[in-house]
Amino acid sequence: MKKKLKIATTLIIFISFGWFAYTNLYPAQNLRRYSVYYAHNMERKEGTHPEMAMAIENIGVIYKPNKKNIRYRDDGSYAIYNNSTDRKQAIISCDLREKELRYDFYDVTDKDYYFNDAFNLTHAYDSSVRNDEIDIKTIDQEALYKDIYNNFGFLVEANVNRKPLINMQKEFNEKYYKRFN
Template structure:
């Protein structure tokens, strides 16, 4: 009788551990897969773009539409190429450097724009003039963001209306609110 009680307790403990692990993995997966939807429905400060940041950060689990002239690459970071011709293309890239997220937009006119983890413009370089740093106060940021969304906004559009079965908006807000405010 004692052996059955011990065996039952051990099996019950193992089952509880497996349920706990699976539940936590599902929560993480849900937050990543529907991150664009959650980011769209979260309050955020003007000048931040959480939908684009979440789309680029979670490219491995969100829906990536197949489009003409679009190529995805995910070796170490996530890169999306939008190729107009052999010589003209724009690139947007996500990577982690120094323990924080970094987004880079490479423009057709040889300008590189670097964004922080909230997708706010930090600095830029103009490689056509010998990698001179661009004063971000002179950059028309609204036009820059329109250009980014014109070239890569289809990723946000494809994922913003994908509603999760289990809505974890409160957990998403708890995790990312400080980042985008």
């Protein structure tokens, strides 16, 4: 009888621990791993790019295609290097350790572009002319976003159709709606 009681108690403890781990750890992992899919399917303001923001921010857990001339760095600050351009490499990065989330895009023409957490352009600098600040009103932002997607859109393409086993779209929308609207 004591042996059955010990087995039942052990079983209950393991089930309780498993349930606790699942309910507390899985949702956060699910929201990060499938963030590009959720961002693609959420309502958002015109001109925002939540898919690219989520792909870069969660590069450590999303699917990263193994492509020639593409290198990933995910050591706390995330960066993707695209060496497939003829002259120089294009880099897009974000540092989650900073107080305010910011995305950086360095293009092949020695220009640095900075985006806020909603992936909207906030600053631009021209490195070829002693880091002179560029007025962002003079930048063709549609062409800039097109250039970013030409260099790094493969991440969005690889993850936008990866459906999660448990759909947590409602939870994702609650967490990120204000950010992208």
